[in-house]
Amino acid sequence: MVILALVIFFALSALAGSDPLPSWNDTAPKQAIVTFVEKVTKEGTPDFVPAPERIVTFDNDGTLWCEQPNYVQGFFTIDRLKALAPQHSDWKEKEPFSSLLRGDLTAAFASGTKALDQIVMATHAGMTTDEFAQIVAEWIATARHPKFNRPFTELVYQPMLELLAYLRSNGFKTFIVSGGGVEFMRVFAEKAYSIPPEQVIGSSIKEKFELRDGNPVIVRLPAIDFIDDGPGKPVGIAKFIGRRPIMAFGNSDGDLQMLEYTTSGNGASFGLIVHHTDPDREYAYDRKSAIGRLDKALDEAAQKGWTVVSMKADWKEIFPPKTGN
């Protein structure tokens, strides 16, 4: 145990000596983050927050990883639909499946949420939770981003990985609060972000318990249970965490209410928006984008004093360096 104590000692020493956010330029956002973290972790000061209350929530798509030109779960859904099509000969004539299989998204989603609902149910329901996790794991191990030609799990933002680690080393508990499917994200969140499944909150479909040949399984049913987006995010936080975060990070209007809720508690709080301003290294989009629209939340950021990160100006690196594959 002397060895354990020494290991802890040297680990802490190493940590104290280096910049925990090397991929962030020394601009205002980095300074605001570090100032806030130092403030709430300093015992005996009025802004001190005890460790168990240091809850921080991160949106996923567009905040922790790339969401253009489609949500990663969107790519998964289309690939899944194609894989299942041979077993569903009626899809050739049936909307929204026929349009989607032809690649015509506009026609496919002409009926709006109803079409989305049908497609999600056809691709995400009817199997056990273990089977679904297996399907996602196999897909994400091989699928690649059309522009960057890298696995999606490598298109996570390096500055945000550093931020997650920095916050955890300061006693924060890091959560994902995303409109994405909770069981989709849980497959990769631990490896990609070091966030365990129980700290991933997302949209869900209904499930039921069943004994199959005496073996207990959880079956995914074709019905929406909860949409963790927009006003659903603070509800998801109340439901799953039961405590108001003191920091929240988002990038779109879907994060507006989470940011409002987080920054209206009694104590110190911090809201941040990632603004996609870098068409060369990633993408540039905001007020008019169909995916990740950032409009109201950008206006409110100015009024409420939320920090706005310009990816182009404030981030030295966007993605982690390429690995060998």
Place this chain on the structure above:
Amino acid sequence: MVILALVIFFALSALAGSDPLPSWNDTAPKQAIVTFVEKVTKEGTPDFVPAPERIVTFDNDGTLWCEQPNYVQGFFTIDRLKALAPQHSDWKEKEPFSSLLRGDLTAAFASGTKALDQIVMATHAGMTTDEFAQIVAEWIATARHPKFNRPFTELVYQPMLELLAYLRSNGFKTFIVSGGGVEFMRVFAEKAYSIPPEQVIGSSIKEKFELRDGNPVIVRLPAIDFIDDGPGKPVGIAKFIGRRPIMAFGNSDGDLQMLEYTTSGNGASFGLIVHHTDPDREYAYDRKSAIGRLDKALDEAAQKGWTVVSMKADWKEIFPPKTGN
């Protein structure tokens, strides 16, 4: 930091030298628990389980604290109903309220779940989550158990408090998975059990996000969202934790499916049932009890090799020593 390292060293040394479960007799259940924990925490052995996967779930009523002669939340509900009655003059004539206010539970619940639903909605909905937490906190600070004349939060089982601490010190993450209301339990779980709100899973009502005078609040709506009991427990585990526990503790048929689910994973697993066999120090009940019925799960424990604790034979102490109040 040398001091921190030394503190950790001595804390670990102290821990290693003493019995972590002093309120457990040296009978089979204690031995089974310790054997299992040593087995799954020993690196390099076939049964080793990495720390992030050491998920353990505890039922609350009857497993962590006393549930007789009524669930604590039952006492709360009746007190709440009485407190609200002056504002609802129609309750005098209206079932199930009139019977319940007269103390006639049989008549009140003649209509079964419908009556329960009406009563829960009248007492648990219509306020914000912050207001509800305040109501529960005030009630639990003053309410007392009719037999033991102690606050309910002192009627937690001392052996289970030791077990929770022992498991956490071995890298387990401790969760409550209870049929009780999640926002009811979260008010006291951290203080009573050192289990933070985000590790408490329970039944819930629907909620919505609202801006009140520009201030974001979560409002509790009069509609059931999720019943975390019986077959709902493994569903709650899948929904909130997203990972199969390797240990589960319960005391009634409401825990049967959680025990089945936990003990049917691929690796080592452990199921335990607390059998209430001590009419002198607590209560004795099982197969015929209206509250906490233990019938099917007791039969299945024998078949499946789950450990059964007899409170009378296996526990030296039931409750923590009285404090001064």
